[in-house]
Amino acid sequence: MVAVGFFAASVVATVRNRDGLPYQLSAIVVLILLLGFQIVHAGPWRLERIWWPWSLFVHGLLTYLPILVFDGSWVGIPGSFAGSVLLTVAAPRSWISFSALAVSQYPLCAVLGGTFGQCVNAVVSTVVGGIVVYGVARLADLTAELREARTELAERAVDQERLRFARDLHDLLGYSLSVAALKCQHAERLAVKDPKLAQEKISEVLVMVRQAMADTRWISSGDFQMSLARESRSAASALRAAGISVEVELLCGALQPDADAVLATVVREAVTNMLRHSVPRQCRIRAVRDDVGAVRLTVSNDGVPAAGVPGEPSGGRGIDNLTERLLAVGGQLTARKGEFGWFHLSAVVEAAAVRPQADRPGPLVPPRAA
Incomplete structure (x- = not known):
């Protein structure tokens, strides 16, 4: 013109x-x-x-x-x-x-x-x-x-949200479904010998399925926040129910929400892979903070198969998801096979100390199923 x-x-x-x-x-x-x-x-x-x-x-x-x-x-x-x-x-x-x-x-x-x-x-x-x-x-x-x-920013935002949802869904439901499957197998073996105990196991599975459904709704809202202490207690309970000896030692104090969530995810993914690919008798969950503020979380178990270090099945995204999450908060992930068949999954996060939980608003957590 x-x-x-x-x-x-x-x-x-x-x-x-x-x-x-x-x-x-x-x-x-x-x-x-x-x-x-x-x-x-x-x-x-x-x-x-x-x-x-x-x-x-x-x-x-x-x-x-x-x-x-x-x-x-x-x-x-x-x-x-x-x-x-x-x-x-x-x-x-x-x-x-x-x-x-x-x-x-x-x-x-x-x-x-x-x-x-x-x-x-x-x-x-x-x-x-x-x-x-x-x-x-x-x-x-x-x-x-x-x-x-x-247009590019809008497409990138959609991709990021899709990746977030897929990652959270994998990290949350992978653990819940693995434990539910384990309990179902246990109930199947008890169905003839002890029907009452088998019914109790089925009831536990039903509670876990309802909780998974509630967690899925919270994931879609983007407000889901995981906690290292809560996930460690949940993992210990699930492993003990499977007959695995568990030691939990959390000496890292209060954590920033981002670091707390990513370390909780590491625990959940480590336990999920342990139940899927190993036959452990013992498991140790330990988190400590060093002098410069870095938090090291180590999840170890003695169930490494004779063929080598357990891995994910074809198409698994768990380790990749953990690596991406840790990189986002300046951390790193390492996995190694130790002596006597032990496998160690370690995550290090630079996490500054925060005020006690009572002094600040807590993260949003999904409601626990009755």
């Missing part, structure tokens, strides 16, 4: 300043060509062309050569060409060339017989016209970039 406006104003000025149909028609034809070059050099596609120096050269010829025919009536035309220079030539050469074009308007106008005021007006017209063309084109570029950035 700006280019067309310049074109219309130039046509009116040229027609009014020159008599004769041949002059007027030839001026209109040249102005139409200049309009085309202006649009070519101002559009977003200009950045994808490798032949712009030649098109800019032709644009310059069509801008300055007609001065030999139209004299002073053509002096205001170079403004659009100066804008094309700003848009196509890389900085700082573009601004140097633009300044040279603006300054050259004064002697050019003087040679054509213009007065001091007319020559100054020619310089000002070139500067203003070039900056307007450049500014409007850049504004369009920035608007397009802003729209692309907004």
